Amino acid sequence: MTFKDLGCGLRTLLRKRRAEDELDAEVRGYLEALAQRKVESGLSPAEAMRASRLEMGSVDAVKEAVRDVGWEHVVESIWQDVRYALRRALRDPAATLACIGSLALGIACTTASFSVIVGVLWHPYPYKGADRMVSFSVVDSGGNGVPLQLPIAQFRSFRTANVLDDAIGWDLWTMSTTDNNGIPESVRVGYLTPNALRFYGVRMFMGAPFTKESLDYSGQPARQVILTWDYWQSHFSGSPAVLGKSLEFDGQPYTVTGILPRNFAPLAPLDVDVYVLLALTNDLNSVYMISGRLKPGVTTGGASSALLPLLRQFATETPNHFPRNFRVRIDRLESALVHRFRATFTAVFAASVLLLAIACLNVSVLLLARGTARAHEFAVRTSLGATRNRLFGQLLTESVFLSVAGGCAGVLASFGIIHLVLHWMPAGELPQEARIRISVPILLFATIVSVGCGILFGIAPAQRFSRGRERLNMQFDMRGAVGNQSTRRLHSLLMVAQVAITLFLVTGAAVAGSAVLRLYAAPLGFDPRNVTSLGLSLSEGSFTTWSARTQYYSRIRAQVAALPSVDSAALSVLSLPPVSRYFVPVRVQGSVDSGRSATLQIVSRDFFRTLKIPLLQGRIWTESEEANAAKLAVINRRMAREFWGDAAPLGRTLSSDGLQSKNVWTLQAPSSNGCVKIIGVIGDIPNDGLLQPVLPALYIPYTLLTTDSIQILVRTAGASEAIVRSVRRQVARVNSAQPLSPIFTAEDHLKAEGWVREQFLAVLFLIFAVAASLLAALGIYSVVSYSVSQRLKEFGVRMALGASPSNMLWISTRSVARNLGIGLFAGALLSVALSRVIALWSQANYVSVAPLISAASVLVLAGALATLIPALRARNMNPMDVLRSDQ
């Protein structure tokens, strides 16, 4: 294209009237000159003009040929097509809405759910080499795993193992501090080996990481503290002035060196406020949790066998830390998450894909139905001189217009839905680090699939308008006022197919949804309502004798329980459901079976009453037994069943190394010998997260093994915010310097562990179900009402010939009812077949009648409305008006 060409085109576009006038003058001048010459050769002016017209052909055709020379003509005709498409879209808002809405919802749901899956399962952690990060467990012969914990001496040689890139040691405890008002408060402290920040590859939000990076030192390192973003925000309002300041934890000054970025939470789901360096002692009894990163290319299986000899050697040094005949299990950081979410996300994704399929189906059927009914229009236009390309171009423009509008709406809606999901997603549901953002590839995929589908089915009718049939169609519609037979047959077929497939898809989505909901609808086994938990940590070096400490705890509990608004108060160490993280090896006395483990839960006798856990057999220890540290225990039903089967567990004696103190912070009763007698069996409550099966649990009196921090659980009669202040006052009455850690309710705790997931998923699937039904209804409505409106002429003729209104209604309802019926039947058959397949695959019974029936009734309702509205309208119309109108 030359500049001149460009200029000409632009001039033509801008001064269209003038260009058209000039063209008209030129062509007419040509015609006149032609006629003039014929007059000169002897014809009469009229004859000359006629002959000239015949010779030259249609003036408009010549003009069109001249216009075709310029590129601007293409722009013109596209613009015309777009305007025409817009007018058509506005004339039939229901169909337009169905198309655009279907595409938008389909794209948005697929993209949003897939983006969440990608965010959580594929790239959940922003750490360096996160896909190689692992946790280590030692597994006993009974298959029960305990997290690997090592003393520093062993850790030093462990991290140099040749399958490991690096490893860190960590611990978590609370220290006391005072808040800005001087009120004692607990702070949750993460202790890290100095290499940890480099291990995670974290870049500080502000300030510097720990100055020490080597593990050479021993004893207490420099007292530096790094704040988490949240703690910095909540305690220092995000002020940069805190850097370099000195904070007092447990009476010791710590210098603030840095602030972590917002989403750094490697120890999640454990909450941490601040991080300090771990004190490295040579005491083999001080053990720390271990996390590591494998070398690239090393499998978890390969690493476990490579590490086993080293750990066996450790086990000879410190036999108490390892069960007998253990093996090593290595879990990738991601695998826990994948495991936890796989079923959920598969179902959500399946539902979204089904929704996308419904959307595509809607658009396809609608465009096909509308396109095929336009044979008459196209026949007229062809006979007026429109080329095939021109008609094709117009169909293409219309379908591109609809599809692209739907696609744009879909992209916008995707961002909206992602935003909503993140807003609604319960806290703790996803790791804090997971960054969920729109997955561009899937957005492109969904958009291309649906837009492509729209375009494909939009231009498909062009195939029908082959030259031979155009004339036929035109004659058909001109002669008889009755709609084209073959078009009607096609519409019926489309309607049946749409009903059947929609019913199938909606049922499929419902099956997927109910499968997941069932997964989460397990009974809790206890009552989390109106239970508040307060943490209480002793400052280091206080209450170091067993009797002083147990009496102190007992007095605090008694003071709190004495409050009139308190129903019951209990003490518990680290064991508020649904998690307990303290596993111990357990041996049944008089049994050869060894190497089993259970979670140890250290509680006061009121624990069961406070959480309303039912006692199934035997009894709970008495108050005096608790005060005297009687060697008694209560087990959960799961443990009774796993350890003794049908035999009675009561009166049996268990022994465990875990019942004896291994460090200076935990005091054991003077009478303790590592044995307890079982006196009761209580109901199961979740203790390994909500989705995992309940683990065997052993409950012992807190007097038997007394730690330096404990939880006070308080059950109040009703929801009571004032209880916190009262409890603080009661505790202060015993010891005014005693800090209490942040307060949370048992319900909050459950929520943090994913309890609200059930509600969340239910809402999510409800949204899906509503969206799917809406789409299905919209699709059916637009197709049915379109095909009924196509028959308006026929109705006009029938009414003119004397058909009664009720007769009309019956005629219009009959064919739709038949199509709906066939469609529903086929859809139901498909759904039952699907249920069978799923049943085979998951060995569960998923024949779900309710969704089938509700989906079917939505479709019937939509079909009925779509039939009745145009039919009733037709009834009130003058038959002549209907006949004259060019539908």
Next chain:
Amino acid sequence: MVDKTSAGLVQGTLDMLILKTLALEPLHGYGIGLRIEQISKGVFQVNAGSLLPALHRLERENLLKSEWRDTENRRRAKYYRLSKAGQRKLKSETRDWEMQSAAIARILSATPEQIR
């Protein structure tokens, strides 16, 4: 008789004929068609549906210039004339055509002896 429409013209020949016609004198659309018909002694008859688009295309390619003038019958008509580029184009087209037609003539007059 050759096909009356320009479809019978060798592809691209119409452009050359228009250029040559206009090299003689500026003409309006019908005049060009008539002149081609006259000079070719009725062998080439050019239809408006081919001629007018060709004129517009050549004008766009900067080979022709146009202006509105009165005809001998005192009508307004759009007169086309050759531009500088058009003259150059005509020269090269003529040279090419002569080469090609001479070559075709040689091929058509070839005798079996010549290829021995």
